[in-house]
Amino acid sequence: MMMQHDKFDGTLIAASFGERFEDRMRRIRADLLHAATLRAHDDSPWFAVRVMSGREIAVKNTLDDAGIEAVVPMRKGPEYRRRGRVIPSKMIPAMTSYVLVRFMPSDEAFLGIQGIEHVIGVLGGCDNPRRVPNSEVSRFKASADEGLLDWELETTVFKAGETVRVSSGPFASFSGKIVSCRNDGRGDAVVEIDIFGRTTPTLMPLAILEKV
Template sequence: MMMQHRELVGSPIANDGKDGFRERMRRITDGMLDEGALVTLNCRINGGKAPWFALRVWTGREKAVEKTLEDMGIRSLVPMRKGPDYRRRGRIIKGQMVPVIHGYVLVQLLPRPEYLAGLQGVEHAIDVLGGCEQPRRLSDAEVNRFNTLARGGEYDFERPAEIVVEAGNRVLITDGPFAKLTAQVVTPNRNRRGDVVVSVSIMGGEVPVTVPLALLQML
């Protein structure tokens, strides 16, 4: 469903009025995202391929942010996988579906800083990976591959992996928002399944992220 672009009021946001600063900022954010959604939709209809970005969000709120963006007409995606199985009183309880990488939502939007800045105003959103001026981009093909592998069970928690990692190992992240980046292992994993915490160097800083062991290759 395509949303109508809301007109923005031109008065300074710090002025006193019937609504407060938070409400005015919400309207500005919504206006930017509405405009970005319409322009991106037109780009797709006309044969263009808008890039994807990774929006960092509160852990546990990934699907809520995805729904908020979809309701605004912005294409978004949280690739899912089966989480860990639990054993209780001799029974195995199958794992529930969880995000492949906690704390991130993939968003397709034209790469204009004002549109990307608008994403940060969405409830439970934190920031755009790489920043709004030079964000880290993913292509349609990369996102489709990542989602296809996730849906096929490649990143399920209980799926056996081919590697064992120790703290300090250098690894390559093969797919997803951190695809083709090198990282340093923070927590060891000798189980050949499950997750591992790695530290990724990006924008001059270190970003800790928990990823499936199956998403890594040894360097």
């Protein structure tokens, strides 16, 4: 003989607290992000967080407001000429789509970082994140501050299909293949880099590339 129940016993999750689902998820994300506020040592490595293009500063500001250490090295962008008038260059991120972040690594901290608006993920993934040495971040930032990564700076001329080595920044020591670039040695190049078995197309300054 089968018995049927015509009602459910119990209470909906969080209903007894009068908390809406959206509020509960917002609280959970805030708790996870708080884990990333645990400061690392001054010589600890950094993590490269991939973000939507054009949202680097917005993500950095969010991290700053949360008390999380973050940096976006900046450089001079290209000049534009319109109707015979020169439009001065603006400061742009030295590495498009990346923000460098430092914190005490934990599952909660990585999940909190990934929950920030405009964040796509962590370079290498949360299970095996790419650790960028503090010395490399300092060197990369210094190069940007000194104008060595400026868009208009003339560097080596590259061609699509060439194999290159990255000399500085979050991808330092990695090799890749140029997908596209200008033919005058200025600006950026799209480079396909193999990161832990996954090909990642990345826009980076020609100034940090070396021919292999």
